[in-house]
Amino acid sequence: MKKISARAQAIEMSGIRKFFQAAKPDSINMTLGQPDFVTPDHIRNAAIKAIEEGKTGYTFNAGIPELREALSDKFKNENNLHYSPEQIIVTAGAGEALFIAIQSIVDPGDRVLLTDPGFVSYEACIQLAGGKPDFVPLTKDLHIQEDILREKLEGARLLILNSPCNPTGTVESKEKIRSITEAAMDTGVTVLSDEVYEHIIYDAVHASAGTFGEDVITVNAASKTYAMTGWRLGFIAGPPEYMEQCLKVHQYCQTCATSISQYAGIAAYTGDQSCVKMMRDEYKARRDILVSGFHDMGVKFPEPQGAFYAFVPLGKERTQKVMDAGVIVVPGDAFGPSGAEYARFSYATSRENIMAAIERMRPVLEV
Numbered sequence: 185m186k187k188i189s190a191r192a193q194a195i196e197m198s199g200i201r202k203f204f205q206a207a208k209p210d211s212i213n214m215t216l217g218q219p220d221f222v223t224p225d226h227i228r229n230a231a232i233k234a235i236e237e238g239k240t241g242y243t244f245n246a247g248i249p250e251l252r253e254a255l256s257d258k259f260k261n262e263n264n265l266h267y268s269p270e271q272i273i274v275t276a277g278a279g280e281a282l283f284i285a286i287q288s289i290v291d292p293g294d295r296v297l298l299t300d301p302g303f304v305s306y307e308a309c310i311q312l313a314g315g316k317p318d319f320v321p322l323t324k325d326l327h328i329q330e331d332i333l334r335e336k337l338e339g340a341r342l343l344i345l346n347s348p349c350n351p352t353g354t355v356e357s358k359e360k361i362r363s364i365t366e367a368a369m370d371t372g373v374t375v376l377s378d379e380v381y382e383h384i385i386y387d388a389v390h391a392s393a394g395t396f397g398e399d400v401i402t403v404n405a406a407s408k409t410y411a412m413t414g415w416r417l418g419f420i421a422g423p424p425e426y427m428e429q430c431l432k433v434h435q436y437c438q439t440c441a442t443s444i445s446q447y448a449g450i451a452a453y454t455g456d457q458s459c460v461k462m463m464r465d466e467y468k469a470r471r472d473i474l475v476s477g478f479h480d481m482g483v484k485f486p487e488p489q490g491a492f493y494a495f496v497p498l499g500k501e502r503t504q505k506v507m508d509a510g511v512i513v514v515p516g517d518a519f520g521p522s523g524a525e526y527a528r529f530s531y532a533t534s535r536e537n538i539m540a541a542i543e544r545m546r547p548v549l550e551v
Contacts, residue, residue, distance in 0.1 A: 195308040198518075211512045212541045214529045217350060217492065219411035221466075223448075224459040227410060230451035231444050239447055243440045246431055247274025247419070251446050254453040255419055263382075263392040265402065267421040273431055274419050274441045274449070278380045278405035281420040283309050284437070285376055285401050286342070288429040290315040294341035299328060301495070301516060301523035303350045303378070315341070321522055325486045326352040326495060330364060337371040345393055348381035351519045351528040352495040353471075353488025355388035365396040374426075375400045380418075383409045383460050385490040386468045394422075401426055408491075409460055410452045415445040467492045470531040470538055477542035481550045492532040495523075498549075503527040505548040511541045 222228075234240075246252065252269035259265040259272075275281040282305055290296060292314030298306045300319035307317045318340065320333045326349075337343070345364065347356040356364075368375050377393035377400055394400040405418035418441075420430060474494055475487050485496050495516065498506065503515055506527065513530075516523030531538055 191312050191314070194311045198304050208510075211510045212533075212537050212544065213512045214531070214533060214537075214541060215512055215514050217408070217530050217532060218413050219408065219463065219492075219532050220534060221411040221463055223411050223415070224452075224456075226455045227412070227448045227451045230455075231448040234444050234447035239443055241443060243443050243446060245435045245440050246270075246272070247441060248443075248446050248450075251450050251453075254450055255421070258453050259402075259421065263379075263395065263402075265392055265394045265421070267402075271424060271427050272419055272421045273427060273434055274417070274446060275434060276418065276438050276441050277407060277416040278378065278403050278418040279305060280416075280434070280438055281403040281405070281418045282306070282376070282378065283312075284430045284433040285403065285420055285422075285426070286310060286313050286315070287433045288426060289342055289374060289376075289401075291341070295339065297333065297336055297340050297343040297373070299344075299346070299349070300521060301351055301519035301526070302344070303346055304518055306344050306346075307520070319520060319522070322352070322354075326354045328356060328360070328364065330360065333364060334367050337367060337373050340371075340373050342374050342376055343368050344376045344378065346378040348385055348388075348390070348490025350381065350491055351493050351514070351516070351523070351526075353491045353493045354486070355385055355390070355489040358389060358391035361391040361393055362396045365393045365400065369397040369399055373399075376403065377401065378403045380405045380408050381491040384464055384467055384492060386464070386471065387487075388489040390490075398423065406449055406452050411463065412445075412448070412452065415442070415448060417441060417445040417449050467531065470533075470535055473535060473538050474529065474531050474542070477538070477545075478549075481542075481546060483549055492530060494529045494531065495526050496529060497525055498527045499525050502549060506545050509544045509548055511544050 252272045256269045286309045290313040294315045295318045296310045296315045310317045382390045401422035406412040514528040516526030
């Protein structure tokens with residue numbers, strides 16, 4: 185019998201990927217958080233130009249200077265965050281950024297606060313670092329229960345915030361982000377703020393935790409904003425002391441983000457931004473179709489304010505009926521124990537698919 189490490193055995197395969205890969209060809213697949221748009225022309229053309237110019241070798245570990253400069257400007261202009269280029273590391277997607285941050289900060293036995301439900305990668309990354317996940321429940325309308333969070337802060341090492349949130353589509357208010365961040369600073373808890381959906385917001389305003397405290401690490405990516413999931417281009421920024429350690433972990437697990445993606449990233453962050461508004465407007469239209477369809481069937485839930493997910497309280501039995509009807513979703517328990525009575529629907533798919541899914545679900549859900 186082969187000997188396997190305890191840390192590898194402690195984690196499970198992603199529930200999202202499990203159901204995505206199990207979908208049949210005739211299913212309507214609403215599992216992945218993957219934009220169905222083609223990456224905008226000016227970004228793809230920048231990548232082609234980089235290839236033609238032979239920019240295909242290793243870059244600096246932290247990323248090419250031009251991109252880090254562009255990201256520094258982005259933080260300043262969009263988030264009121266003043267990270268110098270030296271405080272920014274370009275990564276292979278937000279997934280790597282989360283991994284290296286947690287590896288650099290969390291020691292075995294450290295308690296890390298995260299919401300339940302929450303994004304699937306958080307718990308696994310904590311466990312791989314030897315940390316102890318400590319779940320903060322959400323309210324009935326899927327917002328963070330701040331009173332419980334505050335009770336858990338004392339003695340914790342790290343708090344992971346995610347707004348807009350995957351899987352719920354919830355956006356926390358500026359006042360709440362401020363209150364939570366300041367409470368974390370007062371108790372010596374570092375905040376890791378995952379902001380990959382910052383530009384996919386419909387009825388709310390995004391707030392960056394880093395504007396309310398110094399002991400904050402910010403993670404973001406081009407993946408969702410510019411429909412660049414396959415390019416694997418993310419970034420992490422924070423206090424120099426943390427970034428020095430993150431760079432070491434990044435150096436050994438990744439060396440550098442793909443050079444071609446980095447040159448494409450310069451075009452993304454410095455070029456025409458009308459594509460971002462176009463995609464956001466389309467996601468909003470898709471959300472409205474899906475929410476209206478559920479409401480017509482008598483299924484009520486808080487309307488998502490951001491990202492491109494609806495977290496729908498169907499219960500396990502009705503979730504299975506939905507999948508039996510050929511609409512493949514992610515059961516909510518993939519995102520934590522409290523998600524068991526929910527299902528996550530990704531509406532990062534066409535209006536036609538969403539309307540077809542509603543018609544397939546109607547016979548099993550309509551009351």
